[in-house]
Amino acid sequence: MSIKVKIVGDVVHLLVIKCCFKGGEYTLWNQRYEAMERGQLEQLQFLRLKQTLERVYQLVPHYRKSFQQAGVEPGDVRTLNDLSKLPFTVKNDLRDNYPYELFATHLSEIVRVHSSSGTTGIPTVVGYTRSDLEVWSELMARTLTAAGGNQDSVIHIAYGYGLFTGGLGVHYGAEKIGATVVPISGGQSKRQVRMMKDLGTTLLACTPSYALLLAETMEEMGIKPGELRLSSGVLGAEPWSEGMRKVLEERLPIKAYDIYGLSEVIGPGVSFECSAQDGLHLSEDHFIAEVIDPTTEEVLPDGSTGELAITTISKEALPVIRYRTRDITTLTREQCSCGRTIARMSKISGRTDDMLIIRGVNVFPSQIESILLEIAETEPHYLLVVDRHGSLDTLEVWVEVSEDMFSDKIRGLEELERFIFDEINNVLGISAKIRLVEPKTIERSQGKAQRVIDKRQM
Amino acid sequence: MVKQISLFLENKCGRLVRVCQTLGKAKINIRALSIADTSDFGILRLIVDRPEEALSTLKNDGFMATETEVIAVEIPDTPGGLADVLALMEEDGINIEYLYSFVEKPAQDALILMRVDQIEQAKKILQENQIPLIDGDRIYSL
Numbered sequence: 001m002s003i004k005v006k007i008v009g010d011v012v013h014l015l016v017i018k019c020c021f022k023g024g025e026y027t028l029w030n031q032r033y034e035a036m037e038r039g040q041l042e043q044l045q046f047l048r049l050k051q052t053l054e055r056v057y058q059l060v061p062h063y064r065k066s067f068q069q070a071g072v073e074p075g076d077v078r079t080l081n082d083l084s085k086l087p088f089t090v091k092n093d094l095r096d097n098y099p100y101e102l103f104a105t106h107l108s109e110i111v112r113v114h115s116s117s118g119t120t121g122i123p124t125v126v127g128y129t130r131s132d133l134e135v136w137s138e139l140m141a142r143t144l145t146a147a148g149g150n151q152d153s154v155i156h157i158a159y160g161y162g163l164f165t166g167g168l169g170v171h172y173g174a175e176k177i178g179a180t181v182v183p184i185s186g187g188q189s190k191r192q193v194r195m196m197k198d199l200g201t202t203l204l205a206c207t208p209s210y211a212l213l214l215a216e217t218m219e220e221m222g223i224k225p226g227e228l229r230l231s232s233g234v235l236g237a238e239p240w241s242e243g244m245r246k247v248l249e250e251r252l253p254i255k256a257y258d259i260y261g262l263s264e265v266i267g268p269g270v271s272f273e274c275s276a277q278d279g280l281h282l283s284e285d286h287f288i289a290e291v292i293d294p295t296t297e298e299v300l301p302d303g304s305t306g307e308l309a310i311t312t313i314s315k316e317a318l319p320v321i322r323y324r325t326r327d328i329t330t331l332t333r334e335q336c337s338c339g340r341t342i343a344r345m346s347k348i349s350g351r352t353d354d355m356l357i358i359r360g361v362n363v364f365p366s367q368i369e370s371i372l373l374e375i376a377e378t379e380p381h382y383l384l385v386v387d388r389h390g391s392l393d394t395l396e397v398w399v400e401v402s403e404d405m406f407s408d409k410i411r412g413l414e415e416l417e418r419f420i421f422d423e424i425n426n427v428l429g430i431s432a433k434i435r436l437v438e439p440k441t442i443e444r445s446q447g448k449a450q451r452v453i454d455k456r457q458m
Numbered sequence: 459m460v461k462q463i464s465l466f467l468e469n470k471c472g473r474l475v476r477v478c479q480t481l482g483k484a485k486i487n488i489r490a491l492s493i494a495d496t497s498d499f500g501i502l503r504l505i506v507d508r509p510e511e512a513l514s515t516l517k518n519d520g521f522m523a524t525e526t527e528v529i530a531v532e533i534p535d536t537p538g539g540l541a542d543v544l545a546l547m548e549e550d551g552i553n554i555e556y557l558y559s560f561v562e563k564p565a566q567d568a569l570i571l572m573r574v575d576q577i578e579q580a581k582k583i584l585q586e587n588q589i590p591l592i593d594g595d596r597i598y599s600l
Contacts, residue, residue: 401466401522408464408501408526408573409555410494436499438468440520 026274026338029145029177030138033285034340038333041341045288046080048313053077053086056319059104062097063321083288084299088309088322094124094264103127105317114263115163126165126263127317133172135314139261139269139283140173146274146281146338147232147257149203151178154229156196158206158214159237161185165267166237170205173269179203186210189217197228204233208240208248208256212380213444215251225253234259236268239327239348239366243373244380245277258347264323265310271345276337279344286314289343290322291331294352305330307352308345326352328364356386356452358393361430365451368397371423375405375416383442387455395432397424400439460530460571460594461509465502466522469495477502477521484515489600490571492558503558505571507598528571530592531584535561535568543570546587552580569597 028034036044053074056063067073070087077083094102103110110127128136149155155174159166167185174181182199184192186206192214196204204211211233218225230252236259248256260280261268270287271280282289290299291306300306308325312318329345336344350364357363365384372382381400386393399420407413417434424432443450467473474493481488481504490505506512509525516523533539540559547554557572569592574580584591 403522403524406464406466406522406524408462408503408524410496410501413466413499413501414496436466436468438466438473438520439522441468 026276027145027148027150028338028340029142033283034142034281034342036285036341038341041284042080044285045313048285049080049083049288049311050074050077052311052313052315052319053321055104056321060102060319062093062102080288083290083311083322086322088297088324089320090324091124091264091326094126095122098122099125100127102320103317104319105129110317114165114168114267116263124264126267129316132266132315132317135286136169136266136269137172137176139266139286140170141176142173142281142283143234143257143259143269143272144170144173144177144179144203146272147203147234148255148275149174149177149179149232149234153177153179153202154182154200155179155203155205156182156184156192156199156201158184158186158192158204158210159268165261165263166207169261169267169269170234174205189213190221193218193221193223196230197223200229202229202231204230204235204252204254205259206233206235207237208235208244209238209444211235211248211252211256212244215248218252225251230254232257234272236260239350241366241370241373241380242347243370247373247380260327260345260348262325262327264318264320265312265325266315270310274336274338274340278336279332279346281336281340282331282343282345284342287312289331289345291329292324302331302333305346305349326354328352354452356384356454358386358395358428358430361428363395363428363430367427368424369451371420371427372399374423375419381439381442382451384452385455386452393456395430396435397432398435398437398442400442401436402439459577460505460528460592460597462526462528462571462573463504463506463509463512463516464524464526465504465516467500467502469497469499474502476519477516480515480519480521481506481512484511486512486515489597490558490560490569492556492571494556503556505597509594509598526573527577528573529577529580529584530594530597531570531572532567532590532592533570535566539568540570543584543589546583546589547574547580550579550583552576552583 057074066087072085076085109129111130112128114126116124157167157170159170161167171183233254233256235256245256257273258280259268259272261270271282273280288311290309292299292309294307308327308329309322311321327348328350329348331343331345333343335341350366355364369380372380383398385396405416420434487507488504492503494501513523513525533543553575555573557570559568559570561568
C-alpha cells in the first residue's frame, strides 16, 4: 500500500490523500476526519455532543421543555450511549416552531435560510450561520471528491436552486474543491444536454429520476453517450434502487454515486458514496447517527434495518437532537475499503411515511421498483395506485411498456404482466393488478418522482 | 419478406384514431391492419406503403412501435384455399403466432399475412409447394 499525500489549499486539514487499496485508487478530501481512528472520533463526538446539548438546553425553549418532560438534563449524558435517554425531534417540531423558534442563535448571525416546499403542510424553515455554511461546503467537498470530482471537473448542477437545499448545497462544495461550476438548476432538458455536451461536463448532480430524463432526452436528440465527457453522477434527494443505478450507469454512461441529506439536518452531503459503492459514508465528526425501531423507538444494533435518527454536533443555527428522518436504512461502523472509518449507511430502502399499508402489509415503493428492474433493461417508469373497494385495499401497478418489454404477441405481453404480478406476490404477498400503459403516460418529474397515488379515504 | 409495424395501444377511446391521424398527416397509406386485444390493451399491426418512415413517425409521436417481419402469401380466394396452406404448415410443425388477410382488387386471390415461429422453414415449405410468396415491395405498392 503506497500513500501519497498532497496538500490542497493553505489550510492544514484540507489535505487530500490518495491511497491505493486492492488496486483501486480512492481520494479523500479530508483524511484527518474521514479516516479518524474510531476511539478518537468518538471522543470528538462526545465533546461536540455535550457542547450542543448545553447550548440547546439554554437557548432553545423547545428542547429545554422536551428534556424536562423526559426528566433528563444535559449533565445526564455521560457517554455517547446516553444519547438514547434524550427525546426525539420530529418534523412537526419544526412546523410547530415555525419559523425561527428552534434557532439557537440570534437572527443577526443567520446568513441564509432554506425552506421545504410545504406541499405536505406548513413549510419548515432552516437557518445557517456562516460557520454552518462552511461545514456544509466541507461536507459537499467530501462528497464530490469521493465521486471523483476535483479542480479539473466541470460540474453540472441540475438540482433546483433557491429555497430547496439541493442546488446551493452542491454549488458551494463544488466551488470549494475548485471545480468549474455550471449552476444550471432544473428544467429545459434539451438545453441541459446541449450545455453538458458543449461545456465538457464531467460530473452531473441531480435527482436520479431527472438523470433518467436527461438520458432519454439525449437519445431523443440523437446524441451518443460518447459525445459527452460525463463520467460521474452525484444523485440524490429521492430514494433509488440498485437496479436504477445499473440503468443509469449503462445509459448515460456514468458511475452513479448516491448522496443523502435532508434540510432539517443540513442539506445534501450528510452521507455520500465512494467509488467502492458499498454504503454511504456519514460524516460522524458532524453528526451522530442511530438506527431505531420506528414503532418502539428502541435503538437497534449496527446491521439492523430501521429508521435513521440524526443528532447534529457542530451546527450553530439549528441544531437537531435525535431527528427522526423517516428514512429506512442500516448502519455499519466497519472500515470501508476506501480507508474511511466513518460510519456507512445502506442505500435508503424506503420511508416510514411513504410506507403504504396495503391489506395490513408494509409496502415501500422502492420494493416494487426493484422488482420491475429485474426485467432486463426496463425503463423504470411506474406508478402505484392504491384504492379501497368496500373494505378491501387494492393496488394497481402501472408500468410503461418500453421497447425491451414489448412483444407484438398478446401472449408475450400477458406473460410480462404475469411475471410482474408473481414477483410482487412473492415479495409482498399482495395480489396487484398490473396495468401496462403506453410510453410517457406517467408524468415525468423535474424534481422528486411521484410514485404513489393513494385514493383511499382514511 | 414483408415489414409490419406493431404498436402497443392501451384499450381506451381515441387511441386508434390518433395512430391513423399521425400516419395520415405523414401521407402514409395503410394497406392492411389487424388488432389483437385484451380488456386492457391491444396490439395494432399495420402494413403500410412506407414502413421505415411510418415507424419513425410513430415513434416520434410517442407511440410504442416496433417493426416485425411477416410472411405474405397469395392464395386462391376460394373455399378451402386457406386450409391447404395451413395444413402444409401444420405438417411441418410450424407454429403460426397470428395471421390476417386482405383481398386484392379485383378480388381473385386473397393475401394472407402471417407471423410464424420459424420464418425460413415456413418460406421453404411454401415455395416447395408452389404457394406464391409476395415480397414487401409489391404489398406496399398495392
